[in-house]
Amino acid sequence: MLLRSRAAIWRPVVVLRAVATVTVGAALVSTTHAGAASTPTAAAKVTLKNIAFKRAVVTIKVGQRVTWTWQDGQFVSHNIHSVGKPRFAGAPAKTKGTHTVRFTKKGNYRYTCTLHPGMDGRVVVK
Numbered sequence: 001m002l003l004r005s006r007a008a009i010w011r012p013v014v015v016l017r018a019v020a021t022v023t024v025g026a027a028l029v030s031t032t033h034a035g036a037a038s039t040p041t042a043a044a045k046v047t048l049k050n051i052a053f054k055r056a057v058v059t060i061k062v063g064q065r066v067t068w069t070w071q072d073g074q075f076v077s078h079n080i081h082s083v084g085k086p087r088f089a090g091a092p093a094k095t096k097g098t099h100t101v102r103f104t105k106k107g108n109y110r111y112t113c114t115l116h117p118g119m120d121g122r123v124v125v126k
């Protein structure tokens, strides 16, 4: 009983350490990942569900963040691939989790999921 509750307490600490390592390894200053203690609230949230980005177009202000959340289940992978310019840090194909990007310059940021033609999105930074 005592061992069980200790495991439950320590598990989140291990997860946070793993996430921190990944963030540093990626060397993308503007990118954060789910579970990081310092992740601020996103100005806009986009879901990846039913082979679509919803909402497909979001508008934010300079300095704000967008968080994408994978919600199509374990059998459907999606990625986020920046298209044209300006570019931003995308995400590799995966089936769950989140991806957060802070946009520091104005622009029309187009992106797509390269696995699903027509699965397109855009972030308008004003």
Ligand SMILES: [Cu+2]
Pocket (backbone or CB within 6 Å): 051, 077, 078, 079, 113, 114, 115, 116, 119
């Ligand atoms: Cu996709």
